[in-house]
Amino acid sequence: MNAETPSDSDHGQSAAPSGEPQGGVSRRAVIGWAGAGVALGAAAAGSVAAATLRDSDPAPAAGASVDIPFYSDHQSGIATPVQDRLHFAAFDVTTTSRDALVKMLKEWTKAAAVMTGGREVGAGATGLAEAPPDDTGEALGLPSSRLTLTVGFGPTLFEKSGPDGTTVDRFGLKAKRPEALIDLPKFPHDNLDLARSGGDLCVQACADDPQVAVHAIRNLARIGMGVVNVRWSQLGFGKTSSTTPEAQTPRNLMGFKDGTHNISGSDADALGKHVWVNPGEGPEWMTGGSYLVARRIRMHIETWDRTSLKEQEDVFGRTKREGAPYGKQQERDTPDLKAMPEDSHVRLAHPDSNDGLMILRRGFSFTDGTDGLGRLEAGLFFLAYQRDTRKAFVPLQQRLAGSDKLNEYIQHVGSAHFACPPGIRKPGEWWGQALFG
């Protein structure tokens, strides 16, 4: 099974498959679709007992892909340079057994360490013929693709309204609920689909290859069978914000550059000030963690596309092509907020209009086909991390929902809030250990 087949020898970085256009640099040709999952994954694998190498694939070319370290003080997937694709899942806990939930969180952590290293879950996609494979197999031969898995705990994990209106403390966690993990208020214009909102747990899977992100969520859901159910999930195909502000700013589905002044993932001062929870701020288990707000924002694409360029630029307060703030020439020129319409998105959302308030945005564009009226079901899956939601997303969104000119063209249709604990520092630790321990 480990042999280099004649066909395999065609797949290295240097040899683009014939039939590919000459000089074409597709993702496959460059990273070698043929499984860069071995050597680099192995480099980080030593400490993880459950690791199984994908051993049927040839070694990759050097530098083909680099895994994002799983073990660190903060969870990866927050300050990490934003990957190209997203699969986000919110889960309902269906068991009433605290032990079963803890057992699953331990297994999730182990599987996450393995998958973010580009390796297979458990005994892999093969094993006992009589048993289902431990790993569903569709990522076999693919590198980790910078996969990160970020976990969060929703308000309903701590206390949930029972059928009679009283709150139920299912897992004895009520006293540990952070004050910052509020039930988000209803904002003006919200039109939330409750089936696409909330959740007891969430996992954000980001990777440069969607197959890798989908594989990770699916295998976690599978491990969680009988303990959790997927409540809703969202695939994101194009990042709309960057945590590497020195790189090209991506465009959202309105065609505008978004997140020019996002927090940089390498700016420790800004992260400490705006993103990571400090000691003493709420329960100790959240120190080093962050609060995540997820909002599914539908764009009225067809209406937007019939809107004049001037109106579009007025909505943002930036030019469309260059992304320059009104009255300036270049995207990164310091905005002159007074030169923008008072209800423009950038003016309202800018830190200078909000006492220096900043959130770390990590959103993705989505397109989920077409709705019943033939309109593109598309928009922005907004993800934002912050130190205290009450002092960040909530006042900002109150302001935007009240006045933002953009509201004519968007609608918030899904909403969720999660407390993301700090990182896993070493093998043996598990997601939620300080919360449940």
Next chain:
Amino acid sequence: MNAETPSDSDHGQSAAPSGEPQGGVSRRAVIGWAGAGVALGAAAAGSVAAATLRDSDPAPAAGASVDIPFYSDHQSGIATPVQDRLHFAAFDVTTTSRDALVKMLKEWTKAAAVMTGGREVGAGATGLAEAPPDDTGEALGLPSSRLTLTVGFGPTLFEKSGPDGTTVDRFGLKAKRPEALIDLPKFPHDNLDLARSGGDLCVQACADDPQVAVHAIRNLARIGMGVVNVRWSQLGFGKTSSTTPEAQTPRNLMGFKDGTHNISGSDADALGKHVWVNPGEGPEWMTGGSYLVARRIRMHIETWDRTSLKEQEDVFGRTKREGAPYGKQQERDTPDLKAMPEDSHVRLAHPDSNDGLMILRRGFSFTDGTDGLGRLEAGLFFLAYQRDTRKAFVPLQQRLAGSDKLNEYIQHVGSAHFACPPGIRKPGEWWGQALFG
């Protein structure tokens, strides 16, 4: 607006953005997200009057991306090496005006030529401030990403059942309907959602970047406003078949390699025998064209994931890890069909079991979130091209739907059939010219 900004100078191929993992080769770092849309697009642009270069972005590094030629004898997107991502849209024609439909097809063709060259539609994302931009802008700065746009005409374009049960010849095309463009029969186990089936027209957009594919469909839909409506659309994130059989075979969401013995896009003999319509086979306007069958195939993922490895391998008649046919060692070893279970998928679908019958497969995996029961809404969006559907997909699917062991784990939930005309040979020609002309 055309200046190289200080920030732009950070984006070339040689300079990975700081904050990216060292040695990481993300798609962005390699092709330079910062707009490889200019120079290479321009190389092929000369003949297209409507072309507007994306002039705000710096020139890309040489060889950063290569456009797939739009002008050719056959439509691109069929034999073309399969790209990484798909956005497929089926349209209903809402006008009764043949002239309006012809005008739109001419505009579509012009826009397709421009977009597949990595350029902007019409006057681009800027223009008159008082008018909506001609191009929606979200692909600004992105290379063509090997975008192909492939058009097809559905049975209902030629004749449609009216409310009283009689057929209506809306556009005077009834006499030109190819006999091969049948209404597909109902197959055993079909559970079709009519809202996700059929369509008067289709456009298959394939590209290595989903934002480019989504942009293309959206801009065509926009051009078609008042003439066509999107009936349904499907995003595909991972190709499941390859038309470059010498390259690594991709895996489907069941974790198996699929399409090992697909028709090679560079095998002119096989394409002539199985894919392209020959002169004299039906109406002349289809000579050089091909018939496309699209099937949305939902996988019962959760059931599959609880199935033993042996059962999974029996279903396919191949090993999971290597993809070797039963009784053989390597994926590409010639299958011994008698060594496989009689109802295995590979045995039933193999050309040797079907008098040499072959279809060119171009399917993609999809994940559209979660259904109401918390199950992953995922599967295979099957796309197959053939010379005559009556002699290819229909008998093959009759056989598979009747006996295939795979049927326990899948369900066909969407279906469509289209006649894809030959390619556009030079500027000035338009999609459907020989049909409407």
